[in-house]
Amino acid sequence: MTLADRRPAPRTEPITDAYDLLMVGWSFVRGNLLMSAVELGLFEALAKEPGTAEQLTLRLGLHERGTRDFLDALAALGVLRRDGEVYRNSPAAEHHLIPGRQDFVGGFLAMTTQFMGGAGWNALTGMLRTGEPHGHDAGSVPFDEVFRDRRRLQLFLSAMDSLGGAIGPELAKRYDWSRHSTFVDVGGARGNLAGTLLLAHPHLTGGVFDRPVMEPFLDELARERGVADRLAFHGGDFHVDALPAADVLIFGNVLHDLPVGARRGLIARAARRVPPGGTVLVYDPMLDDDRTAIDNLVLSLVMMMQSPAGNEYPPAQCRSWMEEAGLRVEDVFALPAHATAVVGRRPA
DSSP states (O other): OOHHHHSOOOOOSOOOOHHHHHHHHTTHHHHHHHHHHHHHTHHHHHHHOOBOHHHHHHHHTOOHHHHHHHHHHHHHHTSEEEETTEEEEOHHHHHHSSTTSTTOOHHHHHHHHHHTTOTTHHHHHHHHHHSSOTTOOTTOOHHHHHHHOHHHHHHHHHHHHHHHHHHHHHHHHHSOGGGOSEEEEETOTTSHHHHHHHHHOTTOEEEEEEOGGGHHHHHHHHHHHTOTTTEEEEESOTTTSOOOOOSEEEEESOGGGSOHHHHHHHHHHHHTTSOTTOEEEEEEOOOOTTSOOHHHHHHHHHHHHHOSSOOOOOHHHHHHHHHHTTOEEEEEEEETTTEEEEEEEOOO
């Protein structure tokens, strides 16, 4: 087999999904996965004895928060093999990533990566060891800094616009909005998603619930889209303030930044703010049930490195939170940007 034979097939379809573009930009995270595994001694440990995520957490001195996503991401890349709950080295890892063996390439990989300025795997390694984002101040909330710094706020708004722009048109088509007259996008930033829904469904009246600093940005967007008479702003903090009432409450890319207890609590509060027949609609880049979709596993680790409580989760877990809140899950469907939506209806 020649080197040309080993090259992956070129991509034949143009990129159309927002998150596919992000994954190109975040391709370095895949390299960080390999470098962190080398630094942590994972391959050497597995050469001695395969193990489960729980066993490897103890053997390598890791934190349970990120270990399973880390191992499953390496398995999805083909660096590890997963047999049920047990992980073992792939043939290539067994031959080339065990220190002291003749064909070990880990040292060369670490040296060249550092020479190219790519030692950023330290952030991932640190999170795997401690469960905390690298350099995180335990007394701060990541988004607090965003709201205090106008430059960061502009970057944040641009990021939220890109996600809303990708997801909004499909959500407008995929969900049956004819059953409702009002909705509120909780944590909806400056209203890009809300504006898209309103333009697609003229019978709807919408709202966005977010920090008060967002209000002038939403007013500007509402005027530009011509929906100022149908889009209201509700200022507050959904962690502590009452949620607005509406036929549909949307939580898009919100829950994956919160502790599990806060996710359950937010859905329970939302279930009480929609009327009988109303719905709570949640979407995030959720993990697939088999935990083999590499991009969403990488996104989960990215969330862990950015947020002290963030991670992605499977739809079944979201279903359980909704059912605990008295909602009946009526649909689960895919959206652009690698997202999955779960719809819970309050019984009539």
